[in-house]
Amino acid sequence: MANAREKISSWLVKSNVSEGVRIASRDTSSALRVIAKASGVVKCVFGCGEEIMTIFDKESGPQRPQVFNRFGQSFGSRSTGRLVFFAVMTLLALLLIGNFVVSVTRIEAGYTGIEVNLAGSQRGASQIPIRTGWVVFSPLTTQIIEFPTFVQTVKWTKDVSEGHPINEEMGFNSKEGMEVFVDTSLSYAIEPTKVPDFYVKYRVNNLELFTHGILRDIVRNSLNEVASTYTVEDIYGEKKAQFLRQVEQQIQDKVTNVGVGVQQFGFIGAPRVPAVIATAITAKAQAIQESERAKNELATTQAEAAKKIAEAEGDAKSVVTRAQGEADANRIRQSSISPQLLELRRLENQRAYIDKWNGQLPSVEAGQGTGLLLQLPKGQ
Secondary structure (H helix, E strand, O other): OHHHHHHHHHHOOOOOOOEEEEEEEEEEHHHHHHHOOOOOOEEEEEEEEEEEEEEOOOOOOOOOOOOOOOOOOOOHHHHHHHHHHHHHHHHHHHHHHHHHHHHEEEEOEEEEEEEEOOOOOOOOOOOOEEEEEEEOOOOEEEEEEEEOOOEEEEEOOOOOOOOOOOOOEEEEOOOOOEEEEEEEEEEEEEEEHHHHHHHHHHOOOOHHHHHHHHHHHHHHHHHHHOOOOOOOOHHHOHHHHHHHHHHHHHHHHHHHHEEEEEEEEEEOOEEOOOHHHHHHHHHHHHHHHHHHHHHHHHHHHHHHHHHHHHHHHHHHHHHHHHHHHHHHHHEEEEEEEHHHHHHHHHHHHHHHHHHOOOOOOOOOEEEEOOOOEEOOEEEE
């Protein structure tokens, strides 16, 4: 080793050195390999159990030192780029791993979330927590499932342009076994506090699957159960509203325990029955209407006749009453007449004539027994 140092020192003495690059090596052989690779003059300094060599390039002038490891590898710009690359990749890996370990989500207004344990340790609805707003969870162990709690409306119709592009009409049998087809509309909402019960019962995380699968079956079964107690005429006619109320109540009873509230259920348009049945029902309805109209007209005529009779009876009674009153008055007057009363009335009449006389005598007087009129002379 001492011999190698002497050779290196001798080689350095022959070189003009001014600036250098530090080289770290733990043995002389490594230092020699570095010197062999260098294009310039090398100066070596030994100490502290390491061999430090500084290589100078006399032609290039002052330069920034290059540091080599004991294997002769440079810590230059290429190594720095690799370090930056490795640091960025490490940071991305940490972020990616962190996203799997801890995640954050936000549950919007009108929605209710539940945190489901992916390990399956939750045995019932009471063990599934309800989440709202900002939620921090671990995707490796739990899952956040959101359910809308605002009103959902679905229409099942024969028209392919409404709802799904397929025939979704409902069919059921009446009391007589007659098949009836209807287009229906249903509105419902899930109670936020009952979302865990809903999930435990049906195990769905998409309301489309519940609406057009489970709920549709419930509606169809309820229609058949209630329709078996109604005739097709009742369903088609005046008892339709009562029929729909019973079906809605039947649906509600089957989903109340999981927090589903039925807001509305009804037919879209009239029920569809065979044409012959529809014609017969329509004709019967028209006959009933005509009968009702005739009854109303008869009642009106009878009422008018009774009114006239009542008026005539009233008039007759009125005349009788007036005549009776006059007769009674005459009897009273007759019973009250006496000679003294007649004399009094005569005197009263004479008094009235005297009061009216102006003091002049008549100008014409009839002759006695001749019927002639005599002109009397006027007083002077």
